[in-house]
Amino acid sequence: MPYRLNGQFILEGISGGFFYTLGGLGIILIDLSRDKNKSVLFRNFYMMLGIAITVLSYVVCQIFIRIKMPSYMR
Secondary structure, three states, rough: OOOOOHHHHHHHHHHHHHHHHHHHHHHHHHHHOOOOOHHHHHHHHHHHHHHHHHHHHHHHHHHHHHHHOOOOOO
């Protein structure tokens, strides 16, 4: 978004907030996978999906931080 500084901040804030929320959803899915009343198939599905979503969210948030602050944590 060239020449639209406020629009860029809004877009980055919305996308960053989305991925933080997605990471929280992944942790909730991991917690749901511990329920003994569900079948093993659903528990394994929740576990794999929760881990995948959490890792994806972490990686994307790290990419956002490296784009905004290139020399951060190096």
